[in-house]
Amino acid sequence: MNTLNSWLLLLIFVACAASIWGAGIKLSDTTDVLSERLHLGSALGGVVLLAIATNLPEIAITASAALAHQLDVAVGNILGGIAIQTVVLVVLDAAGVRPRKPLTYLAASLTLLLEGALVVALLLVVVMSTQLPASLIAFRLTPGAVLIAVLWGLGLLLLRRAGRGLPWHEGGDAPDNQEKPRGHSKTTKENEASSKGVSTGRAGLVFAAAAIVTLVVGVFIERSGEELFGRFGMSGVLFGATVLAAATSLPEVSTGLTSTRMGDYQLAISDIFGGNAFLPVLFLVATVLSGQAVLPRAHHTDIYLTALGALLTVVYMAGLVFRPRRQRLRMGIDSITVLILYLLGIAGLAFVSG
Template sequence: MTSLPSPALVAIFVACAGVIWFAGIKLSQTTDVLSQRWHLGAALGGVILLAIATNLPEIAITASAALSHHVDVAVGNILGGIAIQTIVLAALDAAGTRPRKPLTYLAASLTLVLEAGLVVALLVIVVMSTQLPNSLIAWRLTPGAVLIVVVWAIGLYLIRRAGKGLPWQQAGHAPDSQDKPPGHSTATNEKTATQRGVSTGRAVTVFAVAAVATLVAGVLIERSGEEVFGRWGMSGVLFGATVLAAATSLPELSTGLASTRMGDYKLAMSDIFGGNAFLPVLFLLATLLSGDAVLPTAHRTDIYLTALAALLTVVYMAGLIFRPQRQWLRMGLDSIAVSVLYIVGIVGLAFISR
């Protein structure tokens, strides 16, 4: 990559972003089909399969950066990815919902509040882990990375139990939210695939090809982007938290748009929160591959990004509880607040990274 001219690197970066977008759509469609046919929709397996599918670019980038010992890019991409994937919710809100009400009003449920709470809890563990000494590592494992995986697994189990019903009015679903049950679009997509004659074998093949394409594009987009934006004076952490995170969040955007178009607003928000909860798990992957205690080497900018991601998540938690009904610029007040806070936060990040 270092020998290529900047225009060629930009072309590779843009082409890889296009591959990630298209492959993300295929991954989402085939994940719905496989989840239904393998009866994973109501199980933890379906949640994990979807989380892995939509976060394949981040997995590829984390693995590539860890193996090359560019852990600042890996950390910035993970934490910046959580922040920018939360911004995807504002994009979904602005893209339009039917009826004309904010996304959090239509999707409000206690289960989503729990999912957002899990994201915040994991981010708190990330901050705590950054304060541990580098020497606290054994068998390529650190306490913080292991605790993140344990809390993530327990949180998923509790959330799936909550999804089966809570001892609250309407089982935890707010009145006047979406009429159809959460996840109905998954069954609809599988039914459409069946009507088109898509076999399970074909779905597996498309999933595998899209996964490989996403992984390759993820590595290339990290290498080309880091080189060209480094030439333009952008630091690794700022690049990972903004440009790279935006490119790798394209699968979440395409999946969310597909869900909102079908009126499955709760699934759209659940996918974002679920993906954000999965991203800190990649710190274990980065630690295993690099052999270094990744979290204790975090910089001030990394802790700043963690706090920003938690702040944005808390705003949407409040939106799910208070359920604003008015819209400005086709967005609810919570989405506007998240957008403003993200912009201000990234401006602050630029000052810290200097």
Template structure:
């Protein structure tokens, strides 16, 4: 795409973002319908099927970058994506909560705290993996990427068990939180699809078409955006961690707004944490494709972004425990803190990247 003019690249970038947004809505709806019809638990449905579906742009970019040998774009997009997807919760807090109250007050649940802890543990292993020798690998596998995938699976098993009930009052849900059980929006979507005569076969076809569109748009948005913003003087690290990560987070925004509009606040937070826990699993995919460990080649900026993701996750875990009552600028104090920390963090990233 280097031969395209900047206006053409801008059109491709914006068009790809629009495709990702629209396809993200279709992926969310069909994923919820299929999860209900396949009788998946709320934890498995949210943390596996929807996590993979909403992260298809990141999957496409990771595969494309690994095939091209541009591992810095892949790593920056994965780790930068975690930070900005966590900030998506602030968008949901400001735009999606009805009645007017902080998102973490209505969504408070011990299960969500456990999901946030899984994100923190996986990101800690990411940091550890960056310190290992690049020669420590065999059969196109690296210990850190394998450990991340194993921890993710173990975490899913534990969260699925927690989803069936915790030995705490009200099963781990806080009093005065959302009135309906977590995942009720999926049942409503499935009922609406049934009333419209949407069968499982049609849902699968729509899911496949939306997934394909998202994958193609993910590659186009990465290639066009890299060329366009490089001409504006934006480094590959900053582009991957900010503009590209924001564009590929559009499915999470659309999915989250749909859940909060239906009053399923716990599911909205779970989808963000679930996607963030899944993203580092893509390091295993990148390692298999490139044939060499990805994490030992991480830059200081990548480790910095990992730490930023941990801090932002802990901020919302704290909000789920303390359940703030008051709002400022239509957001809870945890969301305001997360936005400020993210902006300060990106400013710090700019000093490292330059």
């Protein structure tokens, strides 16, 4: 990549981003179809399948960076990805909600609060793990990375239990929220696929092809982007947390817009929170592939991004509780707050050393 001129690198980067967008749409559609056909639904297998499918670009980039021992890019992409994927909710609020009401007003439920709490809990473990010594590693495993994976699994079990009903009024859903039950958009997609004669085997092949494209393109977008933006003086951490994270969040944008336009607002937020909860698990992948304790080598900027991701999540959790009705620029007050905090947070990276 270092022998190519900047214009060609930019073309490769843009082409890879477009490929991720297109493949992300196919992954989203086929994941929903397969979940319905295989009766995964909201079961644990369906949640894991969706988390992996929507985060394939991050998986590819983390694996590629870990194997190349470019841990700064891997860590920056994971933690910066959490922050910017939370900002995807701002886009969904502004462009995806058809009624003149904020996204969190229509989607409010206790289950979503639990999903947000899981994200924050995992990010706290990330911060704690950065303080452990780098020598604390055995069999390519570190306590922090393993604990994150275990907590994620336990969190999914609790969320699955919550999805079957909570001992609260309306089962944990707020009054006057979305008309149809959460997840109805998946059933609609499956019905459309059936009406077009799309078999389960064909859906599986499309899913596999889109997954392969996403994984391959994920490697190229990381390498071309790092070389290109490195020539402009952008550090690996800043590149991973902003440009690369934005490019790899495109599947979440397309998936979220589909859900909100079909009136499945709870699913749109759940997909974002679910993806953000999965991203810290990639530290286990990075640790195993690199053979190094990744989290103890985190820089101050990485911890800063972790806190930013948690802060943005808490703002939306507050929005789910208070359910603001007022809108400005087609966004709820919580979305405007998140957007401002994110811009200030990214600007603040310039003042964080190492």
